[in-house]
Amino acid sequence: APESPISSSESVKSLAEPLQQPIASTENSDEAKQPDPSEPLAGDSNPATPLPLAGHSALSIQELVAMSPELDTYTITKRVKEVLTDNNLGQRLFGETILGLTQGSVSDLLARPKPWHKLSLKGREPFVRMQLWLNDPNNVEKLMNMKRMEKKAYMKRRHSSVSDSQPCDSTAVGIDYSQGASPQPQHQLKKPRVVLAPEEKEALKRAYQQKPYPSPKTIEELASQLNLKTSTVINWFHNYRSRIRRELFIEEIQAGGQSQAGSSGSPSARGSRTAHGSEGDSCDGVDMDGIAEGKQRILGAEDYSTGNTQPQGGQTESAFEESEEASQDARSSEKAESFQLGMDSMDDTEDEGSLKLSGRSSLLQSQASGKSWENIPQSATEEDGSTSAASTSVHTVETSQELREGSQTPASMPSTSSGPTAGFQKSNSIQSLFGFSDAASSKNTRDNSLRKKKAANLNNIIHRLEKAASREEPIDWEF
């Protein structure tokens, strides 16, 4: 019963309690949550975002974020979406008044939340705000009010044709677009906003698969070939890389978590989206592109010993794991053991001499709706990493990160796995041991896109390894 007398800590506490599934445990390591004075400069460091912030208390969000416990971003966004749709509140309003973000950012955040542990301090901020908002009993009411006020202001504007700036409180960054001010603004310097043609994207993607980190020279070539500005190509690579990465993150979350609802029973209310079928769906969720592309992929198998905690941590990625369709669902064997080794063959294509490494990988797929998963350490076939593409051996590791124990929605679970239910697994000490660890083994994801992403990600990793191993010339290791 440690009580932290910190006055303002109440908000922190509120942050801590809310949802969070049965993850439980993990305690012990309460880092000291002292009020901590490390805010000498704080003051003006952040120019923007005064934002009202429901909390009010003395702590800045940054501080709250810093001491926030691990939040389940997926659940948070899910709930936020529910609340918003149930009450007909838009992302714009929510984003601007609660999160201090624009509509597009909110959309993105809600649709593709990254797992907490992959977020930077800054990136966690919106989630903390969302959690705070969810905890506020009057959240909806407040937003509704804002909505009303906005509407009123709008009406007024239409009437008197007078432009007035922001209504109500909330700070206002002061930004306001003056419309009347500058006479003849436009001109032709509008910056057209480059829009890449499908073929261009295609070409870029292809280039990416070969080389996720093209050298300046390559970039120049691409740019001239496609008739694009160099900076556009550079930007495209940056964006693509990070978006691919993000897609992978969310796969992880969905595969591993899938918590459950619970929350408000919500009386129907046209649930337009949220089609989370546990299975059966036909839609394979998102794809970054829908364009058909010659599915080409390289499945490399490398044995990256993720071991050692890489300095940067962050990026060690979870890229290992490639699942192949191979066994697919075809046989829905619900055997006790739910994994099987598959060697796959990559069927297709070697289009344009793309490299093809030996494929085949061990596949561990836990199927069954339940969470019967096991972590199989897998054999580590070390050996020289580089070059030996042939060796192949992949690890599908996945030290499960959070294993929820007992509890877990007994409600709907159809018993399913009869197994011993993995009793052991103590608390997730494992996790702390291995600083990172990703979770979730992919099920039979048989998306094309997924596969592609993974393949791409492999390339990405290969690149890193290459860089780390011998940072020299842009070796091209074509196989």
Add this chain to the structure above:
DNA sequence: TCCAAGTCAATATG
């Protein structure tokens, strides 16, 4: 300098 992570903001879509 490079890169990644976050965002913005224009524009696509629904």
Add this chain to the structure above:
DNA sequence: CATATTGACTTGGA
């Protein structure tokens, strides 16, 4: 109208 996508920009780290 609202939400989704995406090229570009910003920030921070090495």
